[in-house]
Amino acid sequence: MKISELSERSGVPVATLKYYIREGMLPRGAATSPTSAEYDDEHLARLRVISALAGVRGLPLSRVRDILALIDTPLADPVATMGRAVSALPPYVDEPIADDRARTAIAWAGLTYDPDFAAVGQLETAIRAVENAGLPWDEATLHRYADPMRDVAAAEVAPTARQTPAEATAYAVLGTALYEPVILALRRLAHQHQLELRPTVDEP
Amino acid sequence: MKISELSERSGVPVATLKYYIREGMLPRGAATSPTSAEYDDEHLARLRVISALAGVRGLPLSRVRDILALIDTPLADPVATMGRAVSALPPYVDEPIADDRARTAIAWAGLTYDPDFAAVGQLETAIRAVENAGLPWDEATLHRYADPMRDVAAAEVAPTARQTPAEATAYAVLGTALYEPVILALRRLAHQHQLELRPTVDEP
Known part of the structure; x- marks a missing residue:
């Protein structure tokens, strides 16, 4: 799916998605052209984890990033x-x-x-x-x-x-x-x- | 003790003490003149409770105020x-x-x-x-x-x-x-x- 659809299905604004990608919290999509990329269910799953940690658990985003980094690279x-x-x-x-x-x-x-x-x-x-x-x-x-x-x-x-x-x-x-x-x-x-x-x- | 000593002994700045008093989180001191008031150990104890709730527990001050109000007036x-x-x-x-x-x-x-x-x-x-x-x-x-x-x-x-x-x-x-x-x-x-x-x- 394109980033617009990822945004729609996750409820996360596109600007926030781009911020997560820049910060290494969300993997880049597979590039399909110089200006667009393809996202999948793994991205949706990662966004649910971010929402659980930042939203319900109330952790600052810098701490959420630390936790995700430990899962990705223990x-x-x-x-x-x-x-x-x-x-x-x-x-x-x-x-x-x-x-x-x-x-x-x-x-x-x-x-x-x-x-x-x-x-x-x-x-x-x-x-x-x-x-x-x-x-x-x-x-x-x-x-x-x-x-x-x-x-x-x-x-x-x-x-x-x-x-x-x-x-x-x-x-x-x-x-x-x-x-x-x-x-x-x-x-x-x-x-x-x-x-x-x-x-x-x-x-x- | 005067408010300056309350500040010194509690480590809470005078401006913050005045804010707590305005918000009803800290009782007013006993007036000793139109411009000064006397504070005691009860005030110090209350400041320790505020510090526990706001500092360690990390609650927003508005929530700390709600909790103190329940203790004062259940x-x-x-x-x-x-x-x-x-x-x-x-x-x-x-x-x-x-x-x-x-x-x-x-x-x-x-x-x-x-x-x-x-x-x-x-x-x-x-x-x-x-x-x-x-x-x-x-x-x-x-x-x-x-x-x-x-x-x-x-x-x-x-x-x-x-x-x-x-x-x-x-x-x-x-x-x-x-x-x-x-x-x-x-x-x-x-x-x-x-x-x-x-x-x-x-x-x-």
Whole structure:
């Protein structure tokens, strides 16, 4: 299809498509003449991924580009690829910070501490925000979240054993970003369900 | 303390403090003369909450203001208060959308379906993003996330039985927003832990 049809079918303006191509986020179409190119379903699929990351996930386009680059050209080490993908997700920690809260929490949880992994700084800032808001933070609170997340991660990683390395990378990188809003929406729904279940108590 | 000292101790510029006061996000200080007012630790505490929501959580200031207003003046019904708080969190669903994916998922999970609750549209857009990225979505995948989130929510709601209504509201509204980055950072760390645990496999 021509770029005009790609625009129509994807709902993305032609100027935006050209921007994505310039930025390397969308592959060039196959040239059919010096001034036109042919696009296909792969381009439509890539645009749906961009829309999921930029729209629903709300990531800045520069971060979307980082994630797409990892899917197109993963690093040699899967742990490094995931590390790079995670650093494209919020909260963004621009400068190195003391990570003693995160380090303690990781030890409590029995997880692996690697000071270079972006999620360590992200956990540190998340714990500081909890403390700054006056919310509880202690070992019991950590286990409330860490234990289920260990089980979730184990279940999520299992299918990658049956995937090709390229499939496993796309699944891991996109899955990290895109199941997050699902998890959070389900927690919010579960809170509401709990409140609805409660017997009404008259205030004293 | 004077506003200059409040600025110094909080690290928030005086102009920003005045903006927060105008917007009703920070209470006025006690007037000590027609041109000066006295601020206290309550103001510092409120500024830490604003920083947690706007900085770490990355919420737009208009949404931070909505959340603070709910803490200061909760609605009569706790379910309605939580509904309003959840609608201040991303993903923002500006127009009503068909919610059949979310409705099915809520039925699978055994949760309560209320079409007016913001998390329903948030779950719908989250599931669509998963599907658009070509990631798996089915009943087994839903249970992978919904079952642990039911347990998490039950554990989170339990302490509110011992709190005053005002405490319970602040805990519920802030806890919904501020434990989310903790949960996500822990999932990312658990992924990395899983990858590190894996035996290295030579590619064929």
